[in-house]
Amino acid sequence: MAIVSSGSPAPRNPLVAPEAVPQDEPILREDSLRPRRLADYIGQSELKQVLGIAIAATRSREEALDHVLLYGPPGLGKTTMALVLAEELGVRCRITSAPALERPRDIVGLLVNLQPRELLFIDEIHRLNRVAEEILYPAMEDFRLDLTVGKGTTARTRSLPIAPFTLVGATTRAGSLSSPLRDRFGLIQRLEFYGLADLQAIVQRAAGLLQLELEPAAAQEVARRCRGTPRIANRLLRRVRDVAAVGGHGQVSAELVHQALSLHRVDGRGLDASDRRLLQLLQDGYGGGPVGLDTLAAGLGEDPATLEAVVEPFLLQQGLLQRTPRGRVITEAGRAHLLAALPEAA
Ligand code: ADE
Numbered sequence: 001m002a003i004v005s006s007g008s009p010a011p012r013n014p015l016v017a018p019e020a021v022p023q024d025e026p027i028l029r030e031d032s033l034r035p036r037r038l039a040d041y042i043g044q045s046e047l048k049q050v051l052g053i054a055i056a057a058t059r060s061r062e063e064a065l066d067h068v069l070l071y072g073p074p075g076l077g078k079t080t081m082a083l084v085l086a087e088e089l090g091v092r093c094r095i096t097s098a099p100a101l102e103r104p105r106d107i108v109g110l111l112v113n114l115q116p117r118e119l120l121f122i123d124e125i126h127r128l129n130r131v132a133e134e135i136l137y138p139a140m141e142d143f144r145l146d147l148t149v150g151k152g153t154t155a156r157t158r159s160l161p162i163a164p165f166t167l168v169g170a171t172t173r174a175g176s177l178s179s180p181l182r183d184r185f186g187l188i189q190r191l192e193f194y195g196l197a198d199l200q201a202i203v204q205r206a207a208g209l210l211q212l213e214l215e216p217a218a219a220q221e222v223a224r225r226c227r228g229t230p231r232i233a234n235r236l237l238r239r240v241r242d243v244a245a246v247g248g249h250g251q252v253s254a255e256l257v258h259q260a261l262s263l264h265r266v267d268g269r270g271l272d273a274s275d276r277r278l279l280q281l282l283q284d285g286y287g288g289g290p291v292g293l294d295t296l297a298a299g300l301g302e303d304p305a306t307l308e309a310v311v312e313p314f315l316l317q318q319g320l321l322q323r324t325p326r327g328r329v330i331t332e333a334g335r336a337h338l339l340a341a342l343p344e345a346a
Helices: 027-033 045-061 078-089 104-112 130-142 196-209 216-224 230-247 254-263 273-285 293-300 304-317 332-345
Strands: 068-071 093-097 119-123 144-149 156-161 166-171 187-190 321-324 327-330
Touching: 027 196, 045 068, 045 078, 045 187, 068 078, 078 093, 078 119, 078 166, 104 130, 104 144, 130 144, 130 166, 196 216, 196 230, 216 230, 216 254, 230 254, 273 293, 273 304, 273 321, 273 327, 273 332, 293 304, 293 327, 304 321
Parallel strands: 068 166, 068 187, 093 119, 119 166
Antiparallel strands: 144 156, 321 327
């Protein structure tokens, strides 16, 4: 029996890591390709419809937009949507993430400096600490900070008004949010993996911005390999552009995309070596499952939370993996993919 879990795992291929990776920094390397207006944002039609109505109503009432919680796998456009909302409302968007709000003064500093109707975007909001969360409750509900001044017996609570603002929270783990925090969002929206046609349109739009000529079949090939995720599509496209530039290709063909992405071990369905290791471990190490998340994570040398929130969603959505009450199970499609992917992926 071939056990694939021995030794330390190969690092995840950053090209197909759905989370933002350091090479994307400053965050805004992706910026040149981000849509700025709702009309340019491709896909997520239900989300756009809901937010479009909320924007129009908010504008006509001249109020701050209700607080918005965006959840779903990484790379699907939560930050982009926050920036689009700000643009549509004609206000600034302050961007931060929960791990950066360690001390009470971090969040207080942001809140007191907000101008009326501005957006505050907090990424990974499920990681907010208890104190920061409790500062947020009256801020979200009544635009008020309840601050404790002094210590011990002389401690007093002071209320400080702040400008009406909109909190846009983003999370890959909506279930990890405390219910008092979740209940304070007026709009809670899930971002879905993108379909092929939308991805193809996103790739063509990005290619235009990068001044790269892509044949439609080439755009489709990138769309097929990007795990339903625009962030990955744009990263793959940059690698294709490199290969096209070095080879002196004018128009990029599907064959060139295939060559460029095979070089990075991204298979025809967008899976990288670590996705295939997961499926292979399930198949060879555990007879296809069921096997518990922690056991699987230990075998792969991955953190269980990352495996669950970042790696698994796409495999589940593709029907290559199933979650059952007794653990993870490889599907027939998963087995078939391992067989088909072998020659190009080994
Ligand atoms: N680039 C990244 N995400 C996008 C989207 N949803 N629409 C258009 N361009 C994008």
